[in-house]
């Protein structure tokens with residue numbers, strides 16, 4: 184069921200910039216978001232995520248740039264004229280109002296009739312899976328349920344854009360995982376253009392159609408979760424999204440294919456390269472994900488195999504992390520199925536194979 188009565192809008196952010204005195208909080212951000220798309224702003228604390236949302240919602244004026252919903256420029260409008268639904272970290276439901284009254288709040292402000300309001304509240308209670316709980320007060324709900332009420336309240340008036348600023352960070356780990364999936368399903372069903380903010384990369388990977396990776400007020404990379412994970416374009420991206428082993432190397436193009444030269448006599452194949460990497464001799468990070476390091480019994484004759492000494496093992500249930508000392512590569516971490524690794528003794532030597540690798544530019548030698 185599509186409970187949205189209006190057509191979702193694309194959103195265009197065009198060279199938007201924000202400074203606080205000398206400090207540049209958001210440098211020239213440009214981004215086109217498709218109608219109904221779920222986009223996540225991901226980045227460390229202080230990188231400018233909330234500042235960007237505040238400019239979109241009108242709580243902060245931008246220094247320069249334009250924001251448009253479809254063809255309509257909205258950055259000159261006051262917050263209440265922008266038709267944006269907001270959900271923040273502290274869900275800030277009105278404690279004295281029932282769940283239904285909370286959801287209907289924006290509808291009352293917009294002068295909806297009683298009958299239209301009641302119908303819409305019922306639709307939303309169904310959408311966020313809280314049927315029958317409209318009469319309760321927020322304090323009679325769990326944290327996850329309260330957060331879903333906040334989402335329903337933000338969606339109620341068919342906003343052109345929904346902004347969610349770290350809405351799950353007050354929930355405990357288990358509930359967070361559940362509400363994360365609920366929220367994704369609700370967004371898909373409502374088909375409303377959405378920007379979600381988090382500094383949790385797993386959350387971003389799980390929920391998003393596209394991720395905007397931010398760092399120090401700038402955009403590092405925009406792409407699908409798979410693109411950000413498989414082919415980071417910068418060192419920051421290679422380190423921030425997912426676990427990774429980074430080894431300092433030099434790009435060697437002499438054989439016609441990209442290789443990573445490490446020290447005097449090690450040249451390893453590079454499976455994928457960040458797009459701008461093609462110049463022989465460029466300093467790079469040779470990146471290998473822990474799950475792309477295969478472990479086999481040590482066999483001196485084996486082609487493309489390194490001897491790794493087991494430094495430590497961390498069991499995680501289904502998988503085990505194995506820290507290895509590999510001559511030439513230093514300390515690297517593998518992640519394999521626990522059943523496959525078995526009872527590997529610390530100090531043992533095993534054969535390490537690199538199944539996939541990626542390279543990004545290294546800024547300093």
Ligand SMILES: Nc1ncnc2c1ncn2[C@@H]1O[C@H](COP(=O)(O)OP(=O)(O)OP(=O)(O)O)[C@@H](O)[C@H]1O
Nearest residue numbers: 203206208226227228229230231232233234235382
């Ligand atoms: N009103 C302000 N005056 C001065 N500096 C500000 C103001 N608001 C934000 N900043 C600064 O701008 C930068 C970006 O802040 P912002 O709130 O956008 O970060 P964020 O990415 O949302 O971080 P977090 O994950 O911690 O919420 C920070 O360095 C912050 O200190």
Ligand SMILES: [Mg+2]
Nearest residue numbers: 232233234348
């Ligand atoms: Mg913030």
